Amino acid sequence: MEISELNFTTIFNVLDPAGQLMNTHKNKLISKMEVLTLSEKTHLLRPDKICKDIYFVLDGFIMYYEQTGKQKQHINFFQANEFIIGTPSLVTPGTTNAGLFCQNKAIVMHINFHAWMSICEEEPFITELMNTYNVKQVLKNLNRNRILMKGKIKNRLHTFNKEYPGVINFVSQKYLGDLMGVTEQAISKAKSRMS
Numbered sequence: 001m002e003i004s005e006l007n008f009t010t011i012f013n014v015l016d017p018a019g020q021l022m023n024t025h026k027n028k029l030i031s032k033m034e035v036l037t038l039s040e041k042t043h044l045l046r047p048d049k050i051c052k053d054i055y056f057v058l059d060g061f062i063m064y065y066e067q068t069g070k071q072k073q074h075i076n077f078f079q080a081n082e083f084i085i086g087t088p089s090l091v092t093p094g095t096t097n098a099g100l101f102c103q104n105k106a107i108v109m110h111i112n113f114h115a116w117m118s119i120c121e122e123e124p125f126i127t128e129l130m131n132t133y134n135v136k137q138v139l140k141n142l143n144r145n146r147i148l149m150k151g152k153i154k155n156r157l158h159t160f161n162k163e164y165p166g167v168i169n170f171v172s173q174k175y176l177g178d179l180m181g182v183t184e185q186a187i188s189k190a191k192s193r194m195s
Contacts, residue, residue: 045096054111057079153187
């Protein structure tokens, strides 16, 4: 599937909100980008595989988790207009213990990590833009986590559901409990009151 001009505009608005990136470098990135359409319950990346790409979510949600043995620990969610970068095998050689899972349908753009780095060597400003983006995302996640640790559980679930619509319906209550510092039973009770 080809990426539409609107998708490119979205990607560069997220990466370069001030519009400082030159068209020549945008075009080089565009020439290396491809789109994947993911069906329900599909892995974008499985644990024990090597991650070779950077992803940008165009539509849907992608769940990031880490697996040790048979134990899965849900770490984060990525939604439309967010980059997925920095899975362990991108930054260290070898396979990863990370998984990227699509519960419902999703569309993502991907670009090979080495192609990305090659373009970044020609235009270091792209690295600066991505570093700025990553810092914003870390702060956003810290703020979200801080908010999810305070107040009534029902209100915390509403906050989470507002940011990630529908996700509470397919992640485990244990994950939600861990995220909010409460028991699975408390999550179950609060979810039943939301219905």
